[in-house]
Amino acid sequence: NAGVTQTPKFRILKIGQSMTLQCTQDMNHNYMYWYRQDPGMGLKLIYYSVGAGITDKGEVPNGYNVSRSTTEDFPLRLELAAPSQTSVYFCASSYLEDTQYFGPGTRLTVL
Amino acid sequence: AQSVTQPDIHITVSEGASLELRCNYSYGATPYLFWYVQSPGQGLQLLLKYFSGDTLVQGIKGFEAEFKRSQSSFNLRKPSVHWSDAAEYFCAVGGRGTYKYIFGTGTRLKVLA
Numbered sequence: 001n002a003g004v005t006q007t008p009k010f011r012i013l014k015i016g017q018s019m020t021l022q023c024t025q026d027m028n029h030n031y032m033y034w035y036r037q038d039p040g041m042g043l044k045l046i047y048y049s050v051g052a053g054i055t056d057k058g059e060v061p062n063g064y065n066v067s068r069s070t071t072e073d074f075p076l077r078l079e080l081a082a083p084s085q086t087s088v089y090f091c092a093s094s095y096l097e098d099t100q101y102f103g104p105g106t107r108l109t110v111l
Numbered sequence: 112a113q114s115v116t117q118p119d120i121h122i123t124v125s126e127g128a129s130l131e132l133r134c135n136y137s138y139g140a141t142p143y144l145f146w147y148v149q150s151p152g153q154g155l156q157l158l159l160k161y162f163s164g165d166t167l168v169q170g171i172k173g174f175e176a177e178f179k180r181s182q183s184s185f186n187l188r189k190p191s192v193h194w195s196d197a198a199e200y201f202c203a204v205g206g207r208g209t210y211k212y213i214f215g216t217g218t219r220l221k222v223l224a
Contacts, residue, residue: 040120040216042201042216090154097143100157102154104153
């Protein structure tokens with residue numbers, strides 16, 4: 001099992017550009033999550049999904065969009081990148097309310 | 112309001128010394144409690160979890176944690192720290208029927224040789 005994989009590992013964007021962060025899990029988990037991690041702030045939930053076709057907003061959804069067409073994939077879309085979106089992004093998955101399994105993260109810088 | 116507080120931002124201990132990382136939570140229902148560890152440049156990995164039953168839980172790498180309902184705490188302990196334990200530690204709370212965790216802000220552990 002690869003677990004949770006994320007691409008890319010690093011990315012630099014210019015203000016106003018768009019990009020998609022990819023996330024795939026091979027554990028057949030129904031729940032998937034996107035977090036951002038900023039120094040000293042812990043993890044903030046951006047969006048989550050409880051199954052294919054079902055997504056909902058977390059604490060900090062502004063500037064982001066998600067979709068979930070399959071159980072395995074949960075891409076995060078950034079439209080019109082802003083410096084405030086400079087962060088490390090983690091995707092995670094879980095079976096119901098149990099342990100979350102995290103990907104290795106994507107470090108994004110917006111200049 | 113639901114929250115998790117990790118009062119210590121940084122902790123430094125000598126190798127071989129004991130360790131306790133504090134976690135206090137506020138949660139309206141029966142909590143599910145977790146400790147995760149994050150090594151530099153890596154994602155989070157589960158150390159241990161508590162759902163119900165014995166309030167002292169054992170985890171990986173020799174860590175344990177004790178759930179104290181009366182104090183709303185779930186402190187993480189290790190009797191003898193190794194240099195490889197240097198990392199950031201996160202406490203999190205969730206619950207039955209909830210899809211979302213609340214994470215603390217983390218405690219960064221430094222280990223002196």
